[in-house]
Amino acid sequence: MRTKLILSFLLLTCFVAFSREKNLEKPKKQDITVDEKGLIKICVMYPFSEGKTFNMEYYETKHMPMVAGFLGANLVKYTIEKGLSSGIPNQALPFMAIGTFYVKSLSEYQAAVAPNRDAIRADFANYTNVTPVILVSEVVK
């Protein structure tokens, strides 16, 4: 009787363990998939042209963390990319760098940035001599 009880308990434990293992994978996969869809992206794009400069180290270690700090829990993540070339042969590099903020709410982003706009703009001179183009977009896929 006791052996049967132990056996039943162990079988149940195994069943629970395997079920949990199965379920564990699902939410993780969904997290990755729904991660960005529906989010708002603010892409700050620095156009390339002759004589224009961009200090990636300052941008990565000082400017982007400063702006990210203003955004609070509305910021899901931010990314930085370094322009390498145009994808069309014999065309100039379109952008030297792009910094992107992924946020849940555009109005919250605007409210957070407004009181800090002067500080953000004043910092531009520390890493670039170009005025960025800014695109607000929605992640479709």
Add this chain to the structure above:
Amino acid sequence: MRTKLILSFLLLTCFVAFSREKNLEKPKKQDITVDEKGLIKICVMYPFSEGKTFNMEYYETKHMPMVAGFLGANLVKYTIEKGLSSGIPNQALPFMAIGTFYVKSLSEYQAAVAPNRDAIRADFANYTNVTPVILVSEVVK
């Protein structure tokens, strides 16, 4: 003796199940973190201007899956975003849409696209009347 064998087997099975469950979480979390850093992005950007059109449904359901199909295992993921506005007041929307391929190797991407370039370009007319700007960049963060 038989009961002991069964018990040992079940215990071992449980142990294996729990160990696998534990290990499952680790690589997944790392995947999310290192997901994009160091990857090459090919951003295909469709500039906005008066009279220019873009059919997002065709782009999402036909064009992007077709190009993605050419890229094989080199393609880590692709994203689509819909331009909403300029982030700078009183400036025109810079881009109507951006499609981005995240790949491991630029040369592999170029080799995969080259023999299909005509098919890709011929499909443009099915969803837009604008010529895209293409940026090749490296994910820094």
